[in-house]
Amino acid sequence: MAFLKKLVPPDNWKFPVIVTLAIFTGLALFVFKISNAPSYLGDKPETCVNCHIMAPQYATWSHSSHREKTNCNECHVPQDNIFRKYFFKAKDGLRHATVFTLRREPQVIFIKDEGRKVVHRNCIRCHEELLTDSKLLARTTETHTFRMERDCTDCHRETPHGRVNSLSSVPWARVPLPGPIVPGWLRNMMKNKD
Amino acid sequence: ASSIVQRRAEAVFAYTPEVTFSDFEPRNSLWGELFPREYDSYLKTADTTFRSKYNGSAMVDMLQESPRMVVLWAGYLFSRDYGQGRGHYYAIEDIWNTLRTGAPGAGVTSPQPNTCWACKSPDVPRLMNETGAAEFYRGTWETKGSEIINPIGCADCHEAKSMNLRISRPALIEAFESQGRDISKASHQEMRSLVCAQCHVEYYFNKKRTEGVDYLVFPWKNGTSLEEIEKYYDDIEFADWTHALSRAPMLKAQHPDYEVYLTGTHASRGVSCADCHMPFISEGGQKFTDHHLQSPLNNIAASCQVCHREETDKLVQDVYSRQDKIMENRIILETLLVRCHVEAKTAWDKGAGEDQMKDILSDIRKAQWRWDFSAAGHGNSFHSPVETGRIIAGGIAYAQDARVKLARVLAALGENREIPYPDISTKEKAQALIGLDMKKLRDEKKIFLDNVVPEWIRAGKEREAGY
Amino acid sequence: ASSIVQRRAEAVFAYTPEVTFSDFEPRNSLWGELFPREYDSYLKTADTTFRSKYNGSAMVDMLQESPRMVVLWAGYLFSRDYGQGRGHYYAIEDIWNTLRTGAPGAGVTSPQPNTCWACKSPDVPRLMNETGAAEFYRGTWETKGSEIINPIGCADCHEAKSMNLRISRPALIEAFESQGRDISKASHQEMRSLVCAQCHVEYYFNKKRTEGVDYLVFPWKNGTSLEEIEKYYDDIEFADWTHALSRAPMLKAQHPDYEVYLTGTHASRGVSCADCHMPFISEGGQKFTDHHLQSPLNNIAASCQVCHREETDKLVQDVYSRQDKIMENRIILETLLVRCHVEAKTAWDKGAGEDQMKDILSDIRKAQWRWDFSAAGHGNSFHSPVETGRIIAGGIAYAQDARVKLARVLAALGENREIPYPDISTKEKAQALIGLDMKKLRDEKKIFLDNVVPEWIRAGKEREAGY
Numbered sequence A: 001m002a003f004l005k006k007l008v009p010p011d012n013w014k015f016p017v018i019v020t021l022a023i024f025t026g027l028a029l030f031v032f033k034i035s036n037a038p039s040y041l042g043d044k045p046e047t048c049v050n051c052h053i054m055a056p057q058y059a060t061w062s063h064s065s066h067r068e069k070t071n072c073n074e075c076h077v078p079q080d081n082i083f084r085k086y087f088f089k090a091k092d093g094l095r096h097a098t099v100f101t102l103r104r105e106p107q108v109i110f111i112k113d114e115g116r117k118v119v120h121r122n123c124i125r126c127h128e129e130l131l132t133d134s135k136l137l138a139r140t141t142e143t144h145t146f147r148m149e150r151d152c153t154d155c156h157r158e159t160p161h162g163r164v165n166s167l168s169s170v171p172w173a174r175v176p177l178p179g180p181i182v183p184g185w186l187r188n189m190m191k192n193k194d
Numbered sequence B, C: 001a002s003s004i005v006q007r008r009a010e011a012v013f014a015y016t017p018e019v020t021f022s023d024f025e026p027r028n029s030l031w032g033e034l035f036p037r038e039y040d041s042y043l044k045t046a047d048t049t050f051r052s053k054y055n056g057s058a059m060v061d062m063l064q065e066s067p068r069m070v071v072l073w074a075g076y077l078f079s080r081d082y083g084q085g086r087g088h089y090y091a092i093e094d095i096w097n098t099l100r101t102g103a104p105g106a107g108v109t110s111p112q113p114n115t116c117w118a119c120k121s122p123d124v125p126r127l128m129n130e131t132g133a134a135e136f137y138r139g140t141w142e143t144k145g146s147e148i149i150n151p152i153g154c155a156d157c158h159e160a161k162s163m164n165l166r167i168s169r170p171a172l173i174e175a176f177e178s179q180g181r182d183i184s185k186a187s188h189q190e191m192r193s194l195v196c197a198q199c200h201v202e203y204y205f206n207k208k209r210t211e212g213v214d215y216l217v218f219p220w221k222n223g224t225s226l227e228e229i230e231k232y233y234d235d236i237e238f239a240d241w242t243h244a245l246s247r248a249p250m251l252k253a254q255h256p257d258y259e260v261y262l263t264g265t266h267a268s269r270g271v272s273c274a275d276c277h278m279p280f281i282s283e284g285g286q287k288f289t290d291h292h293l294q295s296p297l298n299n300i301a302a303s304c305q306v307c308h309r310e311e312t313d314k315l316v317q318d319v320y321s322r323q324d325k326i327m328e329n330r331i332i333l334e335t336l337l338v339r340c341h342v343e344a345k346t347a348w349d350k351g352a353g354e355d356q357m358k359d360i361l362s363d364i365r366k367a368q369w370r371w372d373f374s375a376a377g378h379g380n381s382f383h384s385p386v387e388t389g390r391i392i393a394g395g396i397a398y399a400q401d402a403r404v405k406l407a408r409v410l411a412a413l414g415e416n417r418e419i420p421y422p423d424i425s426t427k428e429k430a431q432a433l434i435g436l437d438m439k440k441l442r443d444e445k446k447i448f449l450d451n452v453v454p455e456w457i458r459a460g461k462e463r464e465a466g467y
């Protein structure tokens, strides 16, 4: 109680402090909202393309065999335990946001070592059955057991993003932007019909 | 924060092209100036060299492939001429050429309405925007000849400003509404099939909706399965035509590609039309959507192999083996249907009564509807082989039901032998059998193509020059 | 990587059991002492609680499910009694119980030969090793009653020393030889299906091979497709029986599970029977092969989901939707076959001549062969839905061909109305229709089960005690 009391400002300071706090809270909420931060808590790939810079990865992923069963976080965030998951997300997200905001992003992005390890572990997480049980290798050659210790992407270099993903590699890719499916003229026309 | 706000705005605009034209720009080359890769690949739909076992981009005269179809469509325009669809590039050329649109000219009108243009050109949304859908459909086909001159293109599937996919045809929106669904809720991935479903679907012309208009309707109210669509037609006692030999009230199925696709494994796994027919490809370090819409068998690497780690030959074999298995019974059904029509005609000739024939004609209608639904979608046997097989088996059962009953009726009329199978070994023989004067039709068409079409093109270009 | 190699070597070593018995040890419990996990899971095949939409481990009286089958098999033992296979645990019990083996006893022999035991027990390789195959098959079924008392088990599929998979039945080896193939070249993965193909295959009894012996033969000489096997039978003018109503020379198809599986997607991708029916499972940190052979729908997680990342419900739905589509037309075909037999009987009754009926009987044979081939393999509609659909469609065409011809023959004999469909709404009614005295058959069976079987068991155990 005594400790809390110390935090209460002297009476003559109370008003400016409240105003200042309010402003900062508001600002924080504003930033949270316009940067679409709430969505960072989820797993939607749409989140990642809030930054146009992620468009090449989004476009390549969304045309890959992994589209239906994975989202970005399935590969790029540790999935083995919930704390590691959110810790990694927060750390990574903050760095991306900082770099992006400061306009320090490179023309060609490369994955960091730490991220690469995360991805590798996630490949194995999903494909483990196929990789570890030689009896079940019905769809593959038999040798995966001996490959586990290399990066999957050493061989599967096109999975899922392909090789070259510079900013200009997918100039017009349709990353999910809001847009009416039925254009205005047609909506009007149909309203006015008969 | 301000920098985030700013950068977000950029996110929307950085990839937004400097479009100088509207959604209604029908000339593909103009869009092509901004999107050269997509346009160049689109132009490849003009290539007609690829042929697979059953499909491909070459001109395939289906009536020559199977003269049985001539008999199946006796009394209907399809018995004159029916080709397998080829590249989008030819949409306008082919509708000019087909004998089904007749030879309009001085004082002569086409047997078809303007509705036929609906799925052939980006001039369609342009015109519909001006007049509304019903007015667009009104009138015979030749009356819009000079208005519609560009083959299927960008404006059919894209919004100009954002290049987002969009629905440009009211028929599909109305079909969703008839099911109580809202198409504007479709996901991005669904849109990659729905743009195709604007055209690659079963349709009919509703004459009751707007006075004097053949209104384009997709009969999906009860659902999109064979039986649900059949029920729709039965309920409104609809028939496309009365068969010239059997006098059965027939239904014509037109390319129910989307409907059948929906029942297949790939649709159930979220694979879209564009995934196979418009794969993402890479050229000079750039990735884009291949707008060379064609048989995926001409590009297994970019389509199938994205998902299937199988040898090319093996994947082709997968497709062929399914098509072979379906084709085997489809041909049996076709042959039985020829017999149905011929036997029914014999019964009428021998003096059968309406009441004796009623059930039989209903069986024939059902049987041929099943045949057509499976045959008219050229990808069906791969898109959904189990469903297509189911449909054909049902058709065989109905066709034979009809024939068992016909055998009894014929016997009662004193005819108790097998009715000989007609000699329809070529398209020409088959067309002669049903009494078509093909020479006349072709001569008239030639005059139309030589005289009328050039005038349409001239007038159209003149109009466009003023845009 | 080196550590993995090492672990694998260890694994091989750990597997080498201290086996104290021979390959011919028929008692599963003895093997079970060394391999408790496999044995315990094997024992679960005794569980009869799981039922799926069409299959499962419960007792399913197929004649009650579809009394049409009674008519289809008129004149053949299957019309008395036919159950859907259940767990391997019941192989012996069920062959005792079935009315098809009759009620042998004092002076009365079984209508079946010893060949019937061939796929029911690990006592079979033991006996064959002593006498050779032909001698094993010789004689009527009851003569080996006390020799064969253990249900399907370890020795049917395993070599004792290494626990490697092995082929224990000459019929499969001979079938490969008849095709000019060498089964000993089979890969490990193939063996995971071939052990099943020792039993889950179409077969017949060749009476010409060894004098007085019903020799077990898989009719694969021309290949394993429906048509190839049909040609085999046609070439040797084989018939399993003459139909009691239609007098057609019939073929009976028995569980062509392996043959139909071979035509499916999974086989073409190298997926084996064991992958789905004997998945690798984990218990207390140990991985082993689940020997609870059963419908995979009772264990989607260990079977399908190893390869498919789909929800359980979705995968079950995949199976059901294929089965539904196939079943729809299979029932149509069944119904048409009932009509065929009844109409043919009417024709005979009205005085039809052999020459008039010849073609018709051949159509009926073909049609029912197609029906049986698709129906007798309980997994067919999933193992290979496209092929199964193809077969059924062909069957419908033949059945209706027969009926069209029958209509003409009947009309010529003065019968020009529809022959009424018999009342076969229950198995009892159907069996009465074809003139079976079921009460008598059941009473006799009861005496056999009460008196003869206990004696077989006693004698068998006594024999085994001396091993």
Ligand SMILES: [Ca+2]
Residues within 6 Å of the ligand: B055, B056, B057, B058, B084, B085, B086, B087
């Ligand atoms: Ca084509």
Ligand SMILES: [Ca+2]
Residues within 6 Å of the ligand: C055, C056, C057, C058, C084, C085, C086, C087
């Ligand atoms: Ca069962």
